[in-house]
Amino acid sequence: MMRLLFFILIFIGSFQVSAQRIVKGKVTDAETGDPIPFASVLLKGTSVGKSTDFEGNFIIESNVSADSLQVSYLGYFSQTKPLTDAREQTINFQLRPSDFELEAFVFEAGENPAFEIIRRAVAKKKEFDKRNLEAYETKNYTKIEIDIDQVSESFTQRKAVQKVTNVLDSIKQLTNDEGEKILPIFFSETLSKFYFRNNPELKKEIVEKSKVTGVGITDGSTTSQITGSAFQEYNFYKNWLNILEKEFVSPIADGWKGFYDYDLLDSVLIEGDSAYLLQVYPLREQDLAFSGTIWINTKTYALKQVDLTINKEANLNFIERIKIQQVLQPTASGPLIPSKTRVQIKIGQVTPNTAGLLAKFYTSADSVKLNDPQQTSFFNQAVVLRPDFDSGGEEFWKANRQDPLSSEELAVLQMVDTLRKIPVIRFYSEGLKFFATGYLPVGKVDLGPWPGFFNYNDVEGVRLGMGFRTNLKFSNKWLLEGYAAYGLKDERLKFTGSVTRILNRERWTTLSLTSQREIDQVGLEIESLAGNSIFLAASRFGTLRRPYLSTNHRLEFQREIFKGFLLSAGLRTSQFDPLYDFFYLEKDTGEYKSEFHTTEAKVGVRYGRDEIIIINDNERVSFGPSRWPIFELNYTKGFQWLDGDFDYSKLSLYVYQRLNMGMLGVSRYEAEAGKIFGEVPYPLLRNHLGNETLFYTNAAFNTMNFNEFASDQYFSLRYRHFFEGFLLNKIPLIKKLKWRGVANANILFGSVRDANIANAPTEDPDGNMLETFGRLDPAKPYLELGYGIENIFKFFRVDFFHRMTYLDNPGAKPFGVKISAQIIL
Template sequence: MRYLIIFFLLLTSFAFSQVKVSGHIVDEQGEPIPFANIIFKGSTEGGVSDENGKFYIESEKTYTELLISFIGYETKIIPLKSRNFDLKIELKEDAATLKEVMIYTGKTKKKGNPAVEILKKIWAKKRQNGLSLYKQYEYDKYEKIEFDLNNIDEKFKKKRLFKGMEFVFEKVDTSNITGKPYLPIFINEALYKVYGKNEPIKKSNEELIANKNSGFDTNQELIEFVKQLYVDYNIYDNYLKFFDKSFTSPLSRTGVSVYNYVLADSAYIGNKWCYNIVFYPRRKNELTFKGDFWVNDTTFAIKEIEMNASRSANINWVKEIYVEQEFDVLNDSVFLLKRDHMMSDFAFTNKDKSKGVYGRRTTLFNNYEFEKERDEEVYKPKVFAYEKEIYNRPDNFWKENRMEKLNDDEVGIYKMLDTLKTVRRFKQLYNVGATLATGYWELFEGFDYGPLFSSFGSNDIEGFRVRVGGRTYFTQNDTWRLEGYTAYGFKDNKFKYGVSGKWLVDKQNRIILSAGNRRDVEQTGVSLTTANDVLSRSFASSSFFARGENYRLTNMNLSNFAVDVEPVKNLNFRLGATYKTMRSAAPDSLFNISYLDENGSIQSKIKQTELDMAITYTPGRKPVGYGVERSVSNEGRYPTVYLSYTKGVKGFLDSDFDYDKLQLYYNHRVLMGGFGKLKYFLEVGKTYGDVPLTMLDVVPGNQAIFTVPRTFDLLNYYDFVTDEYAAIHIEHNFNGRILSRIPLLRKLKWREIVGARAVVGNLSQQNINKSVFLSERNVAGNLYIPTKPYYEYFVGIDNIFKFIRIDFVFRGNYMNMPDVTKFAIKGGFGFYF
């Protein structure tokens, strides 16, 4: 028995022989030394201390000494045991370099700096990607995404929140990056075959071969959300896009203006001699990293790079960002990515002990092949790519095809989540989270109540309004969906309702049939673009928080039938037919949509049949799900082009008017490196024919106290009416680039915004004469047409308390209009990184 115990102890010591080290690096006065280089002596494994001089590193190998160095200080070597926590390491100033440190006040020089000279050679020899040198290429890709609760302690485990779920804490482990305890809660694995070509036109396609989730088999939305957090990037680019922001790459040509570089070491990695360069930020609050990279001495291609985002960077909800890449350098011009790992620490605060969630993505690449001829169809993304067997591959398949073996914790996640799904408490918490995310509450299987946020409203016609609605929902990939609601106004004492249905009849080309009917009070003056969706959002009930009166409303009875087709991914065609009747919801003395017919008689009711066709092109968009309804994980990151044609058919179903309407808009958001992000929206349109007020193009006003996209904040509803128009909205968010340089404001992490919007248009005399509302305005001298462009401009502060935005809006002209608003303060809410 004694020998058995000794053998067990020896076995245990070997099993845990890896070295773990954490500590705090200070100078002789006890002040922290940020961005010091820490490395296991005799290896290339190590890291860099953070802004407060703290660090944590570990290795699977056994090392006995740790080497710590920083410019201007003597290099220090300390002995190690297998566990070395909370070390306090003091560095002494190096007399030989003290003068240089004093001159540059801790910042490295650019001229004569060997690290910068090496960096210049990297610029001279860098390539966009080794793959770009081949006409065709293909490779296998394995991707693993994980979520972990972190900073788990005994107090946390005993919270009532986890009553009945205590077994989950059996899998608590320690992060090899931060040294903090964490609990794995989610894992997703995916295998892809990637095909690409560079000539004559660049094309690429990622074919999903297998997918495996822990616990949430059909939740593609969650998985895609995580993937969009960790978008692909090229370390050689000047800017790296993470969390919708542009971080300056340490290999950027502009890097010397935001980074300090130090040549720290040189050694063989494999059979190649490489230089080790440490980099760290010159200033706080900028989107930069700290870390180091190893670069080959002849090809000047990166072999390995590790980096952490500066904790002081202006980014919300993310305490740490850790990036690690390894390359196979084949020759002077070809470098291929071998492994990419990224970890983020999501938390409400930046405090060390604050609890949060680790999000980790590990991607491995293998089996590269070049110049292999393939049919053109291989390079085209499929409109419908869902196959049930992809999500149900057997365990043997994964054992054979994983490029990286799962550790015990990761294997345990699958078992833990399967068990957790059977716990009633967990189901309740999951449902609460789903409700907050979607706005719908699952009453019973297959039916959701909501949207909750539209349950109450108010306007000058209906008074206080209550709305009750719901939808069918069995899975995210339902091929059909029914929705409906009923509402009641306590001032007009009337019930309203809406009902619609959609059916995906062809998955390969996404042919969708939809139909519905809505009878409700509508605010038709909030959008230039024609929209006949039966259950689209109504602004009529948004007057809880609004300026001015909201009585320019219309009683609408609308029926619609449409066919949508997507023959090519992200290219959608829509054909629709609509019949609607309209009356003024307010007394004629307040608002009147009546028109004069051919005999000069006033008609208060409008009956109209319309046919419409629309084309929407959204290149680069990544829709989530394969059912009749899909969400978009990267909405706004790519351009949208929309073209529509509407034909009014007189006489059919007693329709009153014959007319034609063309509309076109273009919407895009551009990340502009270190200068923030620019959003712009362009729209033009023209209506042909003599039509009443509701068929014209009303310039959208915004009487709410909150910002509303594509509206004019200082206009009232129906201030401007046109039959031809052009509009532009432009906004630039500097992401705190200016305010972060002001000492007293730096800690607030506010972000400055500037923008403007303008519209120009015309209105024919025939259309003025046909509308009672416009004719009365014309006689009174209050008819304003924006033949001279109307414009507004604004400055704003974003990221107040991380989710509030305030805009200060100024009117540019048309100061003499009735009830004019020359200045307004608008608010907004949002989830921003």
């Protein structure tokens, strides 16, 4: 009896030990080091297993006997590791990515069973789209890491790189299981509150705390505005997701059948809810469409999770992979809000001797509050920093992170902090910023811009210049700017000086005073071409067209009245001193005059309903509109006082919009209309911008000559369409080149009143012929049509233009070819 009891106790004890066998670990991507959520972890040879959570962690408790553990996940090679006899053990996995097979499944008859699931999910989109909430707000945590990866042997042998790697003793800590090195260069963490309001749709993020560490990062305030969750928004209930300025079609878009195929893999249990597991395939590998898996609730047909990838075969430059993983949680009102989102963007090597980049973004959201909308005025500024946003120490972040940092991320922080202090790194990072911005920070001032250091043209000969501007270290209320240049041929000093007082940074309000003496060209004024630096530089080298010396003084005021609505007003006096043969007839006396003076008062409004604006140091920076057009309305009044020679008025309206055309690509249009009231010399008319250079610009009519047409009333429309991969993606040989089609259509209506025509004599007082200006027939528009190819060798674009009207004008060319270089994805 005692022996039987003894064996029973041994059996029970062994059962208890077996029942308490615990296997835990983490599954990560071998290339990026990021967690792999939703992976299947199985005791090999059994049906016992678990799926990893969003952080890639798993715990399996079982009494089932097994000698190994297997991990598998779609898009990765499976991996198996042996188990030990220990009651508790930790086994980590690093999986290598594999490619999806797009045609792995063939259905013999009947409809694909996954189609009905997708059809029902699409029908329920409005019910679960968070944009249908009246309002919501969340507390968000965001972290961003940027690494240099694919570090080639030739890259590491460079002297500058060796100086870095010799300092970084900890570089061995940051390798994957294949021993491939990664070099982190940026890491940020942000705690913020995100606000959304519907009707009208408005968004705002208040950054409460931000911690930014990065190579070349000198001002955390600017960076902190773009590292929060406002720029990490991925809503798969939209038909199209804008990522890196490209439009990607959602797997549950209204037109899903034209882009995707699906396969129903399984029905799984996720947090107590049954969900369909579907594999997603793009119909064409070059399309901007996703591959991967999605989970759809079997009862409600709401999205539960997504794990989607844009592969390197897609028509993108430099991008080898974009991966988005997301978990969605239902709100009390029904619509879903992402609780956790992870994004990886892998940028490949441009050449075999360079390195690649890996950018990783993570956002988690909690403390959701619904249907308590803020006032419209609350959304005046899209991103706001708390006054003490950068004051949080390490103890604060340990206590307030929604997710603790991994040991790898802690090593990243240490390495980035070391990197940014190495002299050679500082030299190269400052040099890149100098090239990109035109200015070199030196203490409290920035020196530049470098394009103004040297010029050469027929009027000035060799021109040497230098300028500066103050930065945020000098003041966040005062901005001082200055520039001076001297021409060795004309021996004239040119200068620009300005002082700006920032009266209010939250509701952007400034007052500025500017004085300038500069050489300009009729129709090619610096002020109107400030955003087209390459075209402006090309037009100012060599022979200047109708040059004049401009001396002006400006007083300007601007204020944001409410979200997106900017009011501006100003007073300006200008002196026009021609450097070419120019005369006009004075209205009262009929005398020939060449110089004139103007005094103008100007008022304008600009409205961008969904335009995103951030404050970069002491300037406003626009990220453009996402859906609605931008409007600008300006009225200028010229006075015959304060030495003004003319009495006139100018009225103009400008509209810009970006249009998503779905599978056809993206369009942009710019429409402009204006009218000048009164009699003025032709330099004060609207001198329409032509382009005689070899370079393409969207600011000009590309087959029109300089100074070919001027108007006192006009309407123009410049339309550009980018086909992305449409059409060319379907041509077998061309699609491998990833060329993309573009199209242009530019039309201009204009006219000039007789009084303004009479102001421009065709002969000077001595009877010599004078250049005047060309005029459009009010019934005959100027029209040019263009087509072209961009993304040639990833950088170049060639446009072919046909001039359709005014072919008999002197110097008119019916056909033109323009080239440009651009870095686009």
